[in-house]
Amino acid sequence: MSTVQNTVYNSCTSTSKKISDRIDMTKPxxxxxxxxxxxxxxxxxxxxxxxxxxxxxxxxxxxxxxxxIIAIDALCIPGMRQYKAECLLREINKAFCGFYDQSKCQRYMNISQEDHIRPDCHDVATEGLNNEGQNNPTLRESASAVEKSNEGANQAEMIGNCLSEPFGQSLHPEYEVGIVTGNWGCGAFGGDPEIKTIIQWLAASQALRPFILYHTFEEESLQSLEQVSNWILTHEWTVGELWNMLAVYSSQRLKNETSVGFLNWLVPSFSFQSNEMSDPDFMEE
Incomplete structure (x- = not known):
């Protein structure tokens, strides 16, 4: 058990890996x-x-x-508590344990070792966002919040570290197995479907799974999931970058600074930037 826990912790702190390049939605x-x-x-x-x-x-x-068939225990009736950092970390570690592939243990160990020997591994997720978000107040504020939250943070909170290994490379691609899942811990358990979707996607990516087949069960809040996931993949976000945005959003939910769902919160942030960049007046400046 201790070996698995160590592997999970170390892997979750190595989060510049590319996000799994397939997330498919199905309906009943x-x-x-x-x-x-x-x-x-x-x-x-x-x-x-x-x-x-x-x-x-x-x-x-x-x-x-x-x-x-994997059974993972999610938080039960978590309410607003599910947006706390310790609960986010608890859920992503739980999902990672479930999605963990024993055959890739050595690759996980290599990820951990590389993360410890590279001196430039801190806060690069926010640096990666700065290029796109320097003219976007929403992104700039989000990146700043991540940087401030990292000051004095313990190691468990600093999930946004760096690793440049491309996702999906395997010596035996025929053995690659994806994940089929749905609204884990939602419904009667009261979890936020948008948060749980992203957490599972991050965990599957960090576990080196090639794809995640996601059953939305026509959940209304997930109608834009395909649009958002395609946007993220197009811009080649890493696990760390998406995690950092999830952490910023959750912090805002706890402070009652936003009440919209994560997907709608995330997409308008970048839509604002796109509109601003295409504005002739903005370009002249």
């Missing part, structure tokens, strides 16, 4: 949708069962199907 079947059936044939009165379905999924070294 509706009346106009068709289910996928196997081992049936013909139609109407001649419709019949034609034999057992044979799962041809490959096996691991002990002849188990290469599919795992």
């Amino acid at each position: 079947h509706k009346n106009e949708k068709e289910p996928f059936l196997v081992k049936v044939e013909r139609y109407a009165s001649s419709f019949r069962y034609s034999g057992d379905h044979v799962d041809k999924k490959s096996l691991d070294c002990v002849r188990r199907k290469k599919t795992r």
Whole structure:
């Protein structure tokens, strides 16, 4: 257990890795949708069962199907507490434990070692944002808040460190396995779907998973998830950069400085910058 905990902690402090380059959304079947059936044939009165379905999924070294069902305990009825730094860290560590791939243990160790020997690993996530956000008051304030929060912060709070290893590189790409998940800890548990989506995406990326297939279950607050995730991927954000923005947002929620969801909070920040940059008056200045 201590080995896993150490691996999780060290990996979560190495967060300049690129975010997983696939996040897909699915919806439950509706009346106009068709289910996928196997081992049936013909139609109407001649419709019949034609034999057992044979799962041809490959096996691991002990002849188990290469599919795992993961159960992760989320915060129960957390309310506003879920926006506190310790709760965010608790949830992302929990998700990372669930998504952790034992076969990549050595890569996690390399990430940890490289993070400790590089002297320039602190606060680069905010530096990466400065180039885009220097003319954007919202981004500038957010980056400043991250920098200030890092002053005197303990190591667990300083998740936005650096590592430049590209995501998805593997010696055995045929063994890469993604994550299928949904609104973990939401619904009856009362979690914020937008926060939990981002936390799981960050955890899957940090765990070197190649993709995350996300079932939104038509959650209204996640309607813009595809748009936002595509924007983030297009701009090649790292895990650390997205984490820092999540931390800034959560801090604002705790202080009642914002009441909008994370996705709507994040997108207008950059939409403002795009509009400002395209303004002829702004360009003349």
